[in-house]
Amino acid sequence: MKIDDALSRLEDRFISAPANYVVEAEIAFELKRILNEELRPAELHGQHDAGKSRGSIPDHSEYADAIVSTEEFDRVHCEVSGATFGFASEQRRLDLVIFDDEVALSLEDGSKKFRVEDVLTAVELKFIKNAKYLREGSKRYHLIAEDIDRLDSLPGHVDTYCLIFSNFGFTQREDTKAALETLKSRSPRVEVRHTNPLSGSVE
DSSP: OOHHHHHHHHHHHHHHOGGGOOSHHHHHHHHHHHHHHHSOOBEEEEEEOTTOOOTTOOOOHHHHHHHHTOSSBOSEEEEEEOTTSOOSSSOOEEEEEEEOSEEEEEEETTEEEEOGGGEEEEEEEEEEOSOSOOOTTSHHHHHHHHHHHHHHTSOTTSEEEEEEEESSOSSSSHHHHHHHHHHHTSOTTEEEEEEOTTOSSOO
16 A cells, blocks of 8 residues: 555545544554555564563563564554664654564563664654644744654655644635645655645645
């Protein structure tokens, strides 16, 4: 499945039943579900340091072994982080990624870390529920701009998308429309898409 097809399905579902989405995570998990239904699982290669314990706590290596030996690893995951992602910002995670068909997992003190080399596609999402506008210089604008910059900092082999979902349209006012266009032109490699209940088609 092409990512654009999955995004169109997600956007159509939001447009047809916007009340079904209450928090941002629901949108991310919906996209994860759509993609994982179509993509074959990846082959996982794992390592861990979970045998380290303090005091009289038993060795946890067997649990860690079970985690890193997962046979069918989903190609799409949410809230993914890794030591080689190289982000300059404090936000070290990506909202959603599509992995290649072979993935290296490092289990570090119980945290799952991945390599950016294994990431094919990265997606950042923003669900703006209450605002009826998006002015340049506002907090919401800066948060979206930071997402775009973080995506832009990823290696060139990673396809990047910034998805903005909102309960109200952002093209009704000229200043808001201009702010959205500025965000869309912020990075030539990051595709920015905006969807609202009355989109009809993605803006």
